Amino acid sequence: MAITGVLRPGHVQLRVLDLKAAVQHYAEVLGLWETGRDAQGRVYLKAWDEHDHHSVVLREADEAGMDFMGFRVDSPATLKKLAADVKASGLATNLQWVEAGEMLKTGERFRFTVATGHAIELFAEKEQVGNGMPLVNPEVYPDGLKGMSPSRFDHCLLYGDDLDGTVKLFTEVLGFGLAEQVVAGPDKLQIAAFLTCSNKPHDVAFIRHPAKNKFHHASFILDNWGEVLKAADIITRKRVSLDIGPTRHGITRGETIYFFDPSGNRNEVFSGGYISYPDRPTLTWTDDELGRAIFYHDRKLNEAFLSVVT
DSSP states (O other), rough: OOOOEEEEEEEEEEEOOOHEEEEEEEIIIIOEEEEEEEEOOEEEEEOTTTOOOSEEEEEEEESOOEEEEEEEEEHHHHHHHHHHHHHHTTTTTTEEEEOOTSSSTBEEEEEETTTTTOOOOOOOSBBOOOOOOSSSSOOOOSSSTTOOOEEEEEEEEESSOOOOHHHHHHIIISSOOEEEEEEEEETTTEEEEEEESSSSSSSEEEEOOSSSSEEEEEEEOOSSSHHHHHHHHHHHHTOOOOOEEEEEEEETTEEEEEEEEEEOOOOEEEEEOOOOOOOSOOOEEEEEGGGHHHTTOOOOOHHHHOOOOO
C-alpha cells in the first residue's frame, strides 16, 4: 500500500545567532547543499539525496531555536482536507495559510500551533532540484560530497507541556502512528511519544516538559554505523561542540551522535532503526528503564542531554 496523506518531514526553520557561522556549520560540517537565499535573508539548504529544493532554512535572530517544522502531504486536495480537519478538531491554535512563494520554491502552506506550543505546517508543493545525478542510469552518490553528508533530514525531537493534546492531533487527525512511547509512574503517564507517518521509527517525537515550544534536536540520516563514527571524527577535526556519542538508542535502535551548531541548536546524525509498518504494535518503555531506552550501552541518564533545549 502506498503511503498517503502526510508523507514525510519536509523542512525545519531554525533560528541562529550568527548566520555566517551557521551556514559554514551546516554546509561544511554536516555537508548540506545551499540552494538559495531570499529577500528576508534566510538561507536554504538540503541533504544530498533529497530532491526537493530545501529541507533546512536558517534565519538569523536574537534567540536560537525552531520557528516551525513542515510536513509534505501527497496533494493539494489532501492539504485542503487536512487543514479543515485540523480546524475542526479544536486541537490547534493560530491557524493560518501562508501564501505560495513566501518560502522559496514552495507552494502555499497551512500552519498551526499544536498543544505543546510548536508551530507545525503542511504543504503539498515544492520545486524539485534533484540530487546531482540523472534520473536515468544514475550513480549511487554524486561527486563532491562534503562533511558528514547525510542523505536526508529525518526528524525533530520537540519538548512541550501538553503532550496529550499534541499526540491526539498527530494520531487522530494527521494519521500518524505511535511507534514507541515512554510511560511513568503507577498511572503510566505518557512522557514521550515517537510518531511516524511512514515506515520509520519516527518522523517527529515529543517529550513532556514544563515549558512550551522547546527544540531538542534536528536529525539527519547516514547510511551505517561506520558513517556515524566518521561523523565523530569530523566533530573533533572541526572542533565542533560534542553533546554525546557515538552510541546507540534502545528507543528506535538507532546508532547516533549528538552535537551543537554554533548557536547552540542540537543536531543528530544517526543510522539504523527498524521498519515500522502500520500494523506493528507500539513499543512501550517504563521510566525505570529510561537510561537503557535512551542510551542503550551506558544505561544511564545524561542530565544535560535531557535538559538542554533551545
